[in-house]
Amino acid sequence: MKAIRRFTVRPVLPEPLQPLSDLARNLRWSWHAETRDLFQSVDPERWAVSGGDPVRLLGSVRPARLTELAEDRPFLRRLSAVADDLHDYVTGERWYQTQAAELPAAIAYFSPEFGITAALPQYSGGLGILAGDHLKAASDLGVPLIGVGLLYRHGYFRQTLSRDGWQQEHYPVLDPNELPLTQLKESDGTPARVCLALPGGKQLHARIWLAQVGRVPLLMLDSDVEENDLGERGVTDRLYGGGSEHRLLQEMLLGIGGVRAVRTYCRLTGHPAPEVFHTNEGHAGFLGLERIAELSAEGLDFDSSLEAVRAGTVFTTHTPVPAGIDRFDRELVARHFGPEAELPRIDVERILHLGMETYPGGEPNLFNMAVMGLRLAQRANGVSLLHGGVSREMFSGLWPGFDPDEVPITSVTNGVHAPTWVAPEVFRLGARQIGAQRTEDAMTVGGSDRWDAVADIPDQDIWELRRNLREQLVTEVRERLRASWRQRGAGTAELGWIDGVLDPDVLTIGFARRVPSYKRLTLMLRDRDRLMDLLLHPEHPIQIVVAGKAHPADDGGKRLVQELVRFADDPRVRHRIVFLPDYGMAMAQKLYPGCDIWLNNPLRPLEACGTSGMKAALNGCLNLSVLDGWWDEWFQPDFGWSIPTADGAGTDADRRDAIEAAALYDLLEQRVTPRFYERGQGGLPDRWIEMVRQTLTLLGPKVLAGRMVREYVERLYAPAAHAHRTLDPDSARELAEWKSRLRSSWHGVTVDHVETTAATSTAELGTTLGVRVRVGLGDLGPDDVEVQAVSGRVDEEDHITDATTVPLKPAGGPDAEGRWAYEGPLSLDRTGPYGYTVRILPAHRLLASSAELGLVVVPSEDVVEGAGVLMR
Secondary structure (H helix, E strand, O other): OOOOOOOOOOOOOOHHHHHHHHHHHEHHHHHOHHHHHHHHHHOHHHHHHOOOOHHHHHHHOOHHHHHHHHOOHHHHHHHHHHHHHHHHHHHOOOHHHHOOOOOOOOEEEEOOOEOOOOOOOEOOOHHHHHHHHHHHHHHHHOOOEEEEEEOOOOOOOEEEEOOOOOEEEEOOOOOHHHOOOEEOEOOOOOEOEEEEEOHHHOEEEEEEEEEEEOOEEEEEEEOOOOOOOHHHHHHHOOOOOOOHHHHHHHHHHHHHHHHHHHHHHHHHHOOOOOOEEEEEOHHHOOHHHHHHHHHHHOOOOHHHHHHHHHHOEEEEOOOOOHHHOOEEEHHHHHHOEOOOOEOOOOOHHHHHHHHEOOOOOOOOOEEEHHHHHHHOOOEEEEOOHHHHHHHHHHOHHHOOOOOHHHOOOEEOOOOEOHHHHOOHHHHHHHHHHHOHHHHHHHHHOOOOOOOHHHHHOOHHHHHHHHHHHHHHHHHHHHHHHHHHHHHOOOOHHHOHHHHHOOOOOOEEEEEEOOOOHHHOOOHHHOOHHHHHHHHOOOOOOEEEEEEOOOOOOOHHHHHHHHHHHHHHOOOOOOOOEEEEOOOOHHHHHHHHHHOOEEEEOOOOOOOOOOOHHHHHHOOOOEEEEEOOHHHHHHOOHHHEEEEOOOOOOOOOHHHHHHHHHHHHHHHHHHHHHHHHHOOOOOOOOHHHHHHHHHHHHHHOOOOEHHHHHHHHHHHHHHHHHHHHHHOOHHHHHHHHHHHHHHHHHHHHOEEEEEEEOOOOOOOOOOOEEEEEEEEEOOOOOHHHEEEEEEEEEEOOOOOEEEEEEEEOEEEEOOOOOOEEEEEEEEEOOOOOOEEEEEEEEEOOOOOOOOOOOOOOEOOOHHHHHOOOOEEO
């Protein structure tokens, strides 16, 4: 019989055990081993059944056991120590509080998904895990972040397989009352609400749930409330589900509703108001519109409000392809804004202009969330050095006239939260070497370029650790594989073979991630005979553990999963290659440490960063990867292998896959497996162990989320906070008026004449030439512009590469024709083909970049003729 109503019955904890409730509600337990150990000791059996979730554990433990623990003095002492440690962690000074710089009082961090723990399944893949690690690292560092997201009633889907290996999706309903959440309430005890206006006089209501992530509050908006009609209740039904309007409503609720939730939270708790707003990908871009509306309500005009909002906004793009960006039909967006809907005081055309693709190659009728994100943020970044370059190229149309390398998008390479992803055994080995506190500091704060203490760990200890972790993975894989086959309809009598799946002494390769086509799940199957030879080699076998989910609407991705599963079902190899369904955080935390090699073979450069290999590396797993994302930036032969790529323009996709698959097999056959099985005099794989040591020593400190968040604070948050404080209403008006005047007068700016002191087309290294320029400024003055000489080596088409810019100084004017003279030195500091040009850029003390307006003037062709532009 089915229940007609569902309740969550909470346990009544005896008074001495009350701190357990606070410990369960702060998600620090998800990365704090002592807290998890404490909960496990409450009832080890129920802890295992609860999936390591303290809230579920406390909801199921027998009252008699609670009574027993309330009188257990050793347990109460442990409870008191862990509760005191959490209190010190939450209230004490950390890295952020010791910095001398004027840092933001608070930062609001918006993301459509957050992967904090498997007990709060609100993530689909890398973007959400990255956002979760960002919050955890901010907490460890004491950064006053407020996270903002949505609470999806079905989360992302759970994955099973049919008998023939086809992915099947299931959407279990999540009850917020059974999750580690509390409802944000008004002072009178009623639930706090945010509300959005919808077309036709309707409204979208949402309540605010609070997840406490260490020191960081995470606000999650939930539209499943009685005040909403059925359609509106379903807005937060599932992550990345539904049609275009459904996604638009989710993103309006995240951005606009999210700002309102932050204001409500700060009002109710006294938390400092954010000075910086960080939007993690374009999904939350509407937050800028809400902040413009706030300032407009205070009497500031739209343009001035826009400048004030931009000053304090950071935008992070995670996609290397236009297809990965949310784009909406112009008419759909227009219908949801304006007098009859949300933000009625803002002209709909101004809103639309912020997101329209008004540049060559753009779709003029589509509203692009990333374009809006960039136009509403004064600071933007990609998530690896390579991805920063890809992003500058991809969005260069927003800054016409500038070379891609001058587009104002920087990069902060992602990192991972070591306490979440490092196996306890790895932590204990480090603690034995340098002490628990120093090990914890090294993993959270970072700051050191090297982890030198790893050099002193004996080879025997490292190898025993690696085998132990491999053995744990073998046990985990067999349990999950048995459960998967039962779901596929197999009987117990058919599954005896699973007891022989994998071997703790065989080289183990891991491959686990989402399954879009560019990640090439099945590249390893390109030559099946060759793969079989590798798997079944009599002396140097390999074994492979694969996991991953295809998007529910991606049948192509599901076919890739099915192809892999069918290969792994083959009785000849099924003991050496397995596919594990329902990849998530709980599985990942076992998978990364247990693998010897982490395989990654995307189509370069389509992996923005890719952090799974970082998590593996922190456990002493070596990377075997295409040079893409973070691996392109940090790869060294000391600690891994790069798969050669065939990414030339003339290579078709099929041939490229064939070439790169062959390169992968070559590496495995000739370099990777021999290195693993080769034994030194002491019977250990000395050279392999040295690579593990180099991975931990050289790569470990770089891949930390603590390093990443410190970079965000120093390079983006602090400058954004300074700009936010500088742009008070008067300064915002000044900047907006100046930009308006500049744009309307820019047509009158010209470079009229360029000359140098060079008499010939050759010169000696070290020579300094004089450059003299006459420019027309029209209605503008010298204070409005900067005239620059741009010089450097030139390629065969006379494009300047690796350019150096030198400001030229006014030397007189205006003359009778209204022209100004500028001059300056040009140092010839490089040999070979060398060239220069001059250009005029806008200049104002409140600009973050001279490229900000996308305006530039260079010499016309007739001026170039007599300028001696090239020095050969």
